[in-house]
Amino acid sequence: MKKFIIAFWLLAAPALAANYASPTFNTVTANTVTANTSTSTVLSTNSTTSRTEAARAADTIYAKDYGAVENGSTDDTAALQAAINAASANVSPAAKSITLDGPVFLATPQSISVPNGVNLIFRGAGALKYNFGSLTAVSVLYQGIYTGVPTASISGSAVLGSVHVGAAIATPVASTGTGYVVGDQLTVPGGTGTAPVLTVSAVSGGSPTAYTISTASEGNLTAVPSSPVTLTGGSGTGAQVTLNYNVLSVDITSAGTYSTTAIPTITLTGGGVVTLGENPANAVLTAIGQRPTINGTVSAPTHPIFTGYPYVNGSFGDQYLGVIQAAWFGVSGSTSTDSTNGLAAAIATATLTGSTDTGRTVELPTGVINTGCQVLNGQINIHGAGRQNSILQLPAGTACPLFTIAPSPTIYTGPGEPNGSITLRDLQISDAGGTSDSAGQNVAHGIFMAAGGFWTHKITVRLEDDEIYNMPADGINNSTGYGCCVFFSYDGLYKSFGQYGVFSSGNYDWEFWGDEVIGANLDNFHFVNVGEFDFTDVRSYSAKNNNLYCYGFCWMKWVNGSIDRAQQAGIYFQNLYTGAGDGSPHFVNVRTELSLGVGLPTPADVVVDGGQGNIYFTDGIFGRPQSGLVNFAFINGTTANISLVNTHVQQGNIYSSGVTNSPNNMTEIAPTSSGTDVIYGNLNTVAGTEYQGIHIYDGGSSPKIVAALQGETPSENSGALRLYYNGTQTVGIAASHLGSPTYFDGGDITLGSLPSATPDATALLGASGSGTNISSAEMDIIGGLATGTGTDADIVFQTGTNAGSSGTTSATANKALTIKGENQAVIANAGLEVGTPTGGFEGTGTTNQASDFYLNGKKTFDTTAPTISSGFGTGDGIFQANGTAAFIETVGTSPGTTSTITMPAATNGWDCSAYDQTTNTIEIVQSSQTSTSITFKSYLRTTGVLTAPTVGDDIQIGPCVGH
Numbered sequence: 001m002k003k004f005i006i007a008f009w010l011l012a013a014p015a016l017a018a019n020y021a022s023p024t025f026n027t028v029t030a031n032t033v034t035a036n037t038s039t040s041t042v043l044s045t046n047s048t049t050s051r052t053e054a055a056r057a058a059d060t061i062y063a064k065d066y067g068a069v070e071n072g073s074t075d076d077t078a079a080l081q082a083a084i085n086a087a088s089a090n091v092s093p094a095a096k097s098i099t100l101d102g103p104v105f106l107a108t109p110q111s112i113s114v115p116n117g118v119n120l121i122f123r124g125a126g127a128l129k130y131n132f133g134s135l136t137a138v139s140v141l142y143q144g145i146y147t148g149v150p151t152a153s154i155s156g157s158a159v160l161g162s163v164h165v166g167a168a169i170a171t172p173v174a175s176t177g178t179g180y181v182v183g184d185q186l187t188v189p190g191g192t193g194t195a196p197v198l199t200v201s202a203v204s205g206g207s208p209t210a211y212t213i214s215t216a217s218e219g220n221l222t223a224v225p226s227s228p229v230t231l232t233g234g235s236g237t238g239a240q241v242t243l244n245y246n247v248l249s250v251d252i253t254s255a256g257t258y259s260t261t262a263i264p265t266i267t268l269t270g271g272g273v274v275t276l277g278e279n280p281a282n283a284v285l286t287a288i289g290q291r292p293t294i295n296g297t298v299s300a301p302t303h304p305i306f307t308g309y310p311y312v313n314g315s316f317g318d319q320y321l322g323v324i325q326a327a328w329f330g331v332s333g334s335t336s337t338d339s340t341n342g343l344a345a346a347i348a349t350a351t352l353t354g355s356t357d358t359g360r361t362v363e364l365p366t367g368v369i370n371t372g373c374q375v376l377n378g379q380i381n382i383h384g385a386g387r388q389n390s391i392l393q394l395p396a397g398t399a400c401p402l403f404t405i406a407p408s409p410t411i412y413t414g415p416g417e418p419n420g421s422i423t424l425r426d427l428q429i430s431d432a433g434g435t436s437d438s439a440g441q442n443v444a445h446g447i448f449m450a451a452g453g454f455w456t457h458k459i460t461v462r463l464e465d466d467e468i469y470n471m472p473a474d475g476i477n478n479s480t481g482y483g484c485c486v487f488f489s490y491d492g493l494y495k496s497f498g499q500y501g502v503f504s505s506g507n508y509d510w511e512f513w514g515d516e517v518i519g520a521n522l523d524n525f526h527f528v529n530v531g532e533f534d535f536t537d538v539r540s541y542s543a544k545n546n547n548l549y550c551y552g553f554c555w556m557k558w559v560n561g562s563i564d565r566a567q568q569a570g571i572y573f574q575n576l577y578t579g580a581g582d583g584s585p586h587f588v589n590v591r592t593e594l595s596l597g598v599g600l601p602t603p604a605d606v607v608v609d610g611g612q613g614n615i616y617f618t619d620g621i622f623g624r625p626q627s628g629l630v631n632f633a634f635i636n637g638t639t640a641n642i643s644l645v646n647t648h649v650q651q652g653n654i655y656s657s658g659v660t661n662s663p664n665n666m667t668e669i670a671p672t673s674s675g676t677d678v679i680y681g682n683l684n685t686v687a688g689t690e691y692q693g694i695h696i697y698d699g700g701s702s703p704k705i706v707a708a709l710q711g712e713t714p715s716e717n718s719g720a721l722r723l724y725y726n727g728t729q730t731v732g733i734a735a736s737h738l739g740s741p742t743y744f745d746g747g748d749i750t751l752g753s754l755p756s757a758t759p760d761a762t763a764l765l766g767a768s769g770s771g772t773n774i775s776s777a778e779m780d781i782i783g784g785l786a787t788g789t790g791t792d793a794d795i796v797f798q799t800g801t802n803a804g805s806s807g808t809t810s811a812t813a814n815k816a817l818t819i820k821g822e823n824q825a826v827i828a829n830a831g832l833e834v835g836t837p838t839g840g841f842e843g844t845g846t847t848n849q850a851s852d853f854y855l856n857g858k859k860t861f862d863t864t865a866p867t868i869s870s871g872f873g874t875g876d877g878i879f880q881a882n883g884t885a886a887f888i889e890t891v892g893t894s895p896g897t898t899s900t901i902t903m904p905a906a907t908n909g910w911d912c913s914a915y916d917q918t919t920n921t922i923e924i925v926q927s928s929q930t931s932t933s934i935t936f937k938s939y940l941r942t943t944g945v946l947t948a949p950t951v952g953d954d955i956q957i958g959p960c961v962g963h
Contacts, residue, residue, distance in 0.1 A: 060097045061087050063104060070102030072129055077106045087118045100126035103307060109133070112292035122300035129308040132258040133290030138266065141375035142406040142450060143246035144283030148224055150247065150271030154287060156264045158256030165245035166218030167196035170211040173228045177239030178206045182927040182937050183946045184234030188243065190225030198241065200234065203928050208239050220248060244274050247283040261308040263287055263341055284375050284404065286344065302327040302365060310345035323361045324350045333367015335393065340372035351378040359420055364390040364427060373400040377408045379420035384427030387467040396433025399441060401448035405485060407459040421460040428467040435498040435521060437472035442499065446471045449478040449485050460486040472498040479505050495519050500526040508532045518542050523549040531555040531583065541565045546572040555583040562591040570595045570605045576640050578613030586616045593623025604633035608640045618645040859962040861885050862904035869900040869933060872949055886958030895948040900935045906962035910934050918953040934960065
């Protein structure tokens with residue numbers, strides 16, 4: 001029956017459609033039907049556990065679900081906070097996310113706090129937007145240097161109050177004060193606020209000559225006393241100093257109201273701005289407005305998500321260690337966008353300033369990023385997409401560095417190594433105006449590092465595969481001196497600067513690896529009193545002045561690379577000082593050549609202008625100098641010495657001018673390969689030029705050193721030439737003198753012309769022949785065929801059994817050095833005696849200095865043992881004394897922190913080194929001196945606090961050098 005009915009309807013349906021018209025229906029409105037699926041479970045594809053729909057929906061919270069409009073103008077503060085509360089309530093066991101799909105406007109952003117464990121997801125147009133609101137703080141990014149207290153003002157309705165400063169630099173007024181000792185703490189009176197306290201770090205005759213200022217003792221003043229200031233406290237009286245100050249903070253009188261996203265400008269006026277070196281003048285202050293706190297994580301594409309006032313409080317919280325995109329804060333790779341505020345906000349968000357924090361990473365977008373001056377004051381990493389892809393460009397005419405590195409005082413609070421680092425990687429720093437910017441841009445450096453205090457390292461700065469290009473001032477500048485940073489540069493390219501490529505003053509512990517420095521308008525490297533500067537595989541070339549210039553203390557080592565094509569000199573040392581230790585410049589496997597000498601009074605590849613010390617070149621090459629130039633020039637009274645070890649000099653020349661007491665400016669030790677190199681050591685006999693010198697040691701196989709004193713008729717005192725060989729060959733050296741001079745006196749060596757191409761095999765040099773007067777020379781070399789006398793010689797050398805057989809040889813007693821021949825009698829009272837050789841020049845023997853030693857007429861070492869005046873302890877003794885050269889003070893009972901030792905009389909005073917060889921935790925420092933005494937202080941090495949050594953400690957003292 002059922003089958004029949006179905007069939008009937010199937011058959012009848014066409015007929016019904018044909019016989020009836022289409023019906024008309026009214027509109028039906030249905031009520032909303034809500035289905036409860038919270039208890040339904042779903043198993044996701046490839047997953048293993050079913051969960052309810054309600055649990056799955058709660059994983060990601062949408063701000064719109066809590067009432068957010070997300071149109072960029074309606075206040076969504078309450079809705080966003082509700083979403084945060086919901087996410088926070090479910091942080092455990094699973095982290096929660098809040099998704100923003102549109103611009104969320106926050107009228108009161110300071111009320112928003114995203115806790116750790118909550119992730120903000122920005123999709124599409126998702127962003128946070130808020131106005132500056134009101135002034136909440138003033139951030140001091142760079143403290144500046146002042147003689148007084150500046151006045152601060154701010155744009156808009158906020159009002160600033162007092163500026164607070166702290167003591168930064170204390171310059172002693174010479175010869176003021178008596179009775180002071182190292183470690184005295186002196187107070188600065190007369191200011192308003194907390195007075196600074198200065199610690200005496202060096203004295204001379206009871207008068208302070210140096211002070212240190214720690215972060216804890218810099219004070220906090222709103223008004224400062226007039227300089228010079230007479231200090232109070234300590235063990236003496238009358239010390240005066242001139243003080244400079246840093247800006248510490250600024251008071252807020254009224255917070256004001258700001259209804260836009262713009263950041264108000266803070267201006268400092270007055271206060272007596274001090275320019276040290278080429279540092280920026282005023283302090284750099286930033287107004288901080290109302291902003292949210294984000295301690296959770298952020299997931300967002302690389303476009304702006306903070307679209308109003310871009311700052312975020314709390315640096316995303318100390319828990320956030322992810323990468324921060326500069327683009328989130330509005331940084332753009334388009335020159336039409338001013339990215340200054342956005343980049344500053346990204347830097348502030350990523351920076352950590354605690355002493356044990358680790359900096360976070362800001363990633364830059366690709367393109368040319370137009371930015372004003374930025375300050376780095378804590379641990380941070382800034383990474384680009386490659387130095388040709390991420391280019392930070394300073395607007396033309398900007399009068400400040402692109403990056404100022406001024407570490408926060410909270411990073412470094414005492415002795416020790418710096419905490420944390422600043423790293424700039426894979427980016428370029430440049431200037432839109434370039435080296436042609438207008439006058440006054442002498443502070444538009446690529447990177448400026450502010451002073452950190454005397455020998456104070458506050459942070460480590462690393463540049464990795466960066467380029468600094470076309471800056472109006474310097475590429476890298478730390479001209480304020482004395483500290484700030486340990487510095488490393490790897491594979492950098494620094495080129496085209498209005499002033500210097502790298503300028504460093506008073507710093508130590510800098511390293512350059514694989515860098516190129518090119519085309520500075522002044523010097524590529526310009527150093528003043530630097531120490532422990534290391535260069536590896538570095539090239540410096542095409543500077544408009546010098547490729548490397550160093551003034552004063554120049555403790556550096558350059559291994560591999562080249563220094564060439566400077567417009568003036570390749571290397572220029574001025575007033576060189578290498579110190580009591582090995583503070584000498586060393587160059588190893590470095591090629592130096594093609595300097596043009598433009599504008600130099602003495603064009604040369606290497607110029608030594610005044611000063612003293614040693615400069616070493618090893619395994620290097622000096623290329624053939626340009627026409628009219630020389631390889632080495634010694635001028636203005638320098639007593640410095642250059643030593644060439646395994647170094648090839650291609651037709652090099654030496655020039656000396658005004659050097660009247662430098663008989664040995666040059667030494668050449670062991671030329672490069674055996675028997676193949678020809679080294680030309682030419683001494684130019686320029687009119688009025690005296691006491692030139694080259695010192696060449698030969699390895700010994702066949703003639704390979706040819707030395708000529710140029711000029712047909714050189715005058716008296718025309719030059720000096722020292723030639724040695726190892727004595728194993730028949731002809732070790734071929735030496736000639738062009739022309740027939742009639743005088744040899746006054747030179748470092750007397751050397752007549754050779755009678756033939758083959759000198760006497762038994763003589764060291766075979767000097768003989770045509771010289772008519774070889775008396776009064778500083779050194780006489782008298783070979784087997786020698787003629788003439790050697791009277792009044794400072795140094796006498798006589799060879800073998802033939803000495804004197806063909807001429808008269810004699811010497812006056814009481815001379816400084818005697819080198820005897822095999823059968824030569826001892827010359828009486830010689831200060832230094834070398835034992836009898838067994839053959840040729842080589843041989844066995846001893847050297848003994850039995851009397852006091854003088855240098856330039858001033859006592860250097862004394863054979864008399866020092867004595868204890870008042871030791872560290874009671875009953876201290878002097879042991880194992882070798883005169884003043886070295887001795888040991890053994891600490892007696894009841895030790896204190898001071899020891900005074902009586903010394904033999906020196907011309908002016910004594911400089912001594914000392915260390916506690918028993919207890920390595922104690923640092924022994926010379927604190928004062930007179931011509932007959934030295935005083936030491938003992939400090940705990942880790943803290944710098946005065947601390948007595950232990951009973952029985954052996955204090956190794958020496959060398960003590962008189963001056």
